[in-house]
Amino acid sequence: MDLPTDRVYTAEHEWLDGSDPASVGITAHASDALGDVVFVDLPQVGRVVTAGEVFGEIESTKSVSDLYAPAGGEIVAVNDALADDPGLVNRDPYGEGWLVRLKVSEVGTTLDADAYRALIG
């Protein structure tokens, strides 16, 4: 599976890129496993999260999963396009399907692309 190498990953299948503020999303592996995403519950802009904290939920017809912050910091934007088109997470998980932008103030436990690829086998 092609994994972008310009970002880091969590064992819970989120990604965090290196921009400032950083974008956060879920991996293609995760969105494939969920099936069609029908609802993404995102936090208010301005909320401060710690690394590893649950910041939202992502729901498919089959299941609902918590979203874990890959780093700590302030949520400075959420992807409003997902309210009308949650399927963006399936179609473009590393691009238009981003979830939130985070002003990072605390580094979390993350994996590089090779380590994440090894994790998901």
Add this chain to the structure above:
Amino acid sequence: MSDAARTVPLDAVHRALGATMTAFGGWDMPVRYGSDLAEHHAVRERAGLFDVSHMGRVEIAGSGAPDALDAMLVSRVRDLEVGRSRYTMLCDEAGGVIDDLIVTRLEDRFLLIVNAANTDAALAVLREGCATHGADVVHRAGHVLLALQGPAAAHVLAAASAADLDDGAADATKLRPFRAVATRVAGVATVVARTGYTGEDGFEIACDDAAGGRRVWDALLAAGTASGLLPCGLAARDTLRLEAGLPLHGHELGPELGPFETGFARIVHLDDAREFHGRAALERVATDGPVRRIVGLIAEGRRAPRAGYTVLDGERAVGTITSGAPSPTLGVPIALAAVDASVAAAGTVLHVDVRGTRVPARVVALPFVLPAARRAAARSAD
């Protein structure tokens, strides 16, 4: 039992179509081929084709077969006419459901389609009961069972069977619901029943082996292309049956949830002296009324109640969600729940604890979604 999931005869066909596979009932099954929502809508609006070969096919033959089945199943089968199917249940002595199944009477035998995960348990009971009545039990391993579902299903089946009909095969598209016929599809000997598990019109097509099943699968996919038929996985099957308000064993049926709790009192035949498994316990429920009932709920907001969540009436816990999902057809969260009979009336407003948040949910009549033909009739009546 081995941990490795068994594969269905058409496993390679599904993988070649790009299916995502998942373990279900001890089998490796397609959960979706592409988009589970697209597959769901295809069945509601056009047609879908499912491989449900994980379900067990059991045949009961011999002169003692009617007596044997009548001594076990909650429904009487001795008066079932040849070519008719009946939805019924196999219960234990406490009235709990070992399995729910469809029994079809053919010329020389009864065909039972049982749930994948319950096949071994049902077989054990059926074998014991049949042995005492001189009936034979055959478990048809390696069979292919296909479900062709949706408002265009009859059109697709007719297209795939054109040569068979010219050749004198019985026309399964003329069957009424819960009728079945032994016929040929794409040149393959099959038993076709007008049954399904999606709440739409459709057919279930039983083929004896992989080679025949493959031919029927390919013929139906090819014949359905013009109608917009999609191959469909278990994800769509589950949301379709949920919208149709149909119970799934292990969720709405089980040791504590029987035919009366789930709204299937009509399948329990108590009007004769038959001694069937669980009769005494079920008669008590018939007399006293069930303590709990399965109800449909529509929740407010976007977050769906999921199996296991608590249902509340004020501060009082009154039940548990048994299945729930965002309804692809209605666009709102729907659920089935086992609740105290006192709060089961349609219109009752309850709450569901959705991961720590109390979400209002209204009891509604089932099904949540009518079949396509009745949806169209309701629209034109508005």
